[in-house]
Amino acid sequence: MFSILVSGGPVMIPIALCALAATVIIIERLMFYKAIKKGQRDILPRIKSSIDKGHYDEAAAICDTVEGPVSRLMKTGIAYREYSEAAIKEAVMNQSSREIPRLERYLSTLGTIANIATLLGLLGTVTGNIQAFGVLGDMGTMGNPAVLARAIAEALVTTASGLIVSIPAIIFYNYFIAEVNRMITEMEASVSDLVLLLAAGKADNEV
Numbered sequence: 001m002f003s004i005l006v007s008g009g010p011v012m013i014p015i016a017l018c019a020l021a022a023t024v025i026i027i028e029r030l031m032f033y034k035a036i037k038k039g040q041r042d043i044l045p046r047i048k049s050s051i052d053k054g055h056y057d058e059a060a061a062i063c064d065t066v067e068g069p070v071s072r073l074m075k076t077g078i079a080y081r082e083y084s085e086a087a088i089k090e091a092v093m094n095q096s097s098r099e100i101p102r103l104e105r106y107l108s109t110l111g112t113i114a115n116i117a118t119l120l121g122l123l124g125t126v127t128g129n130i131q132a133f134g135v136l137g138d139m140g141t142m143g144n145p146a147v148l149a150r151a152i153a154e155a156l157v158t159t160a161s162g163l164i165v166s167i168p169a170i171i172f173y174n175y176f177i178a179e180v181n182r183m184i185t186e187m188e189a190s191v192s193d194l195v196l197l198l199a200a201g202k203a204d205n206e207v
Helices: 001-004 012-052 057-063 068-079 085-103 107-139 145-204
Strands: none
Touching: 001 012, 012 057, 012 068, 012 107, 012 145, 057 068, 068 085, 068 145, 107 145
């Protein structure tokens, strides 16, 4: 296997680096999104229950137990509960705009890697073919079979390696984008629910 990779020539080095970077990003994002989903699933009912009871300090403390975008949005809304409904919405939406870059972190890099890996594979194909035609030009119609085979192997191995890196990167990139969009939708729904809860609690206190 190693000898096959080596036969791809120097272009295999950046392709290997792309593979390493893509693997690290994919693993980190999978763990990040999994932790967010688990944390939100566990604490949201507890936060809403505390707010329904008017126990705002308890709800804020629950938010501190989980590191995630929704918990931070909830804590921001609770902190602004004495303000008007419009002010609460603005504060929570401002916090939401700060959370979205955290959700999208490294995704542009992953998308870039997917494109670069394909182009590097194509570059290896071109350089391998240049070598193959060079062999034919220097040594006649058939050329040196061993040298010609190495040049063709470089073209084929780099093409295959670039696609092997690019395809999973594209798949996970699209999956992560879908996850981020779903989380943003959930955040917007949570914001609306929170504002309604706080507005209802404020109205009860005024009565």
